[in-house]
Amino acid sequence: MELYLLCAFAFLAGFIDSIVGGGGLVQIPAFFVLYPQLSVPNVISTNRLASAVGTSVAALNYARSVKIPWKTVLYAGLTASVLSYLGATVQSLLPSAVLKPIILVLIILIAMYTYRKKDLGHTEHFKVAPEKLHWWAAGIGGVLGFYNGFVGPGTGSLLVFGFVCVIGYSFLSSSAISKIVNVIADVSSLVFFLINKQVLFQLALPMMVCNVAGSYLGSRMAVLRGNAFIRQVFLVVVAGIVARFAWDVIRSLRVI
Numbered sequence: 526m527e528l529y530l531l532c533a534f535a536f537l538a539g540f541i542d543s544i545v546g547g548g549g550l551v552q553i554p555a556f557f558v559l560y561p562q563l564s565v566p567n568v569i570s571t572n573r574l575a576s577a578v579g580t581s582v583a584a585l586n587y588a589r590s591v592k593i594p595w596k597t598v599l600y601a602g603l604t605a606s607v608l609s610y611l612g613a614t615v616q617s618l619l620p621s622a623v624l625k626p627i628i629l630v631l632i633i634l635i636a637m638y639t640y641r642k643k644d645l646g647h648t649e650h651f652k653v654a655p656e657k658l659h660w661w662a663a664g665i666g667g668v669l670g671f672y673n674g675f676v677g678p679g680t681g682s683l684l685v686f687g688f689v690c691v692i693g694y695s696f697l698s699s700s701a702i703s704k705i706v707n708v709i710a711d712v713s714s715l716v717f718f719l720i721n722k723q724v725l726f727q728l729a730l731p732m733m734v735c736n737v738a739g740s741y742l743g744s745r746m747a748v749l750r751g752n753a754f755i756r757q758v759f760l761v762v763v764a765g766i767v768a769r770f771a772w773d774v775i776r777s778l779r780v781i
Contacts (some may be wrong), residue, residue, distance in 0.1 A: 527559045535575055535732040539739025543583035544747045545700060546681015546761035548576060550769055567725055570718035576730040578709040579736030584708050586744035587701035589759045598702055600659040601666030602709035608667045612674025621734055629770040635686055636763045649754045650691040661692055670710055679766040681707050696755040700747060
């Protein structure tokens, strides 16, 4: 029964993640609840294998239907990959609770800004010069790659917002870029998990099948429904991220 429920959550996580990111907010808590006996590295690495394959399927779906700015993807992906590793290293030295109240405020501001800007991301309107665009993409990838390694939840959603708000891509293009950048960052960390034999394949493989199915359906729906649909899903997911961080902050204050 635990495995069936885990696979159901994997499908839902793949569906959400393929549209606007944030699938980890569904999958990771479910994993910990259903398999409390597993270690954190086992949960993270097993989920990472399933989600990385699902994200790859979503990325392929987008690549077939959306014009991908590959130079932007390359710069953002490289910095995200390197700084994600650095973020994980720093996370082992500092408690993530130090940054969570600040991040909570920032995400609330992002949600308010996106809600008030009704036309945000509906069309592409570049805010930086073309010759500097890939450097801005590298900056977004680096900052959020570090965040991914240090804290984690909602990285895909924040990547989407960064490419929409900072550079000026549409929500559809930003989702496509973010999926590929996520794959690059995930694969780099997955290599470490596989080398250290932390992936539980008996759970990862059925999860992977369900995550792929959810990712395929979600990315197809995003392409067909367009920017307005992605914006609505983004707001729902960001609300979930706010709730998650608010709970973490409140719980840490109780401990103190």
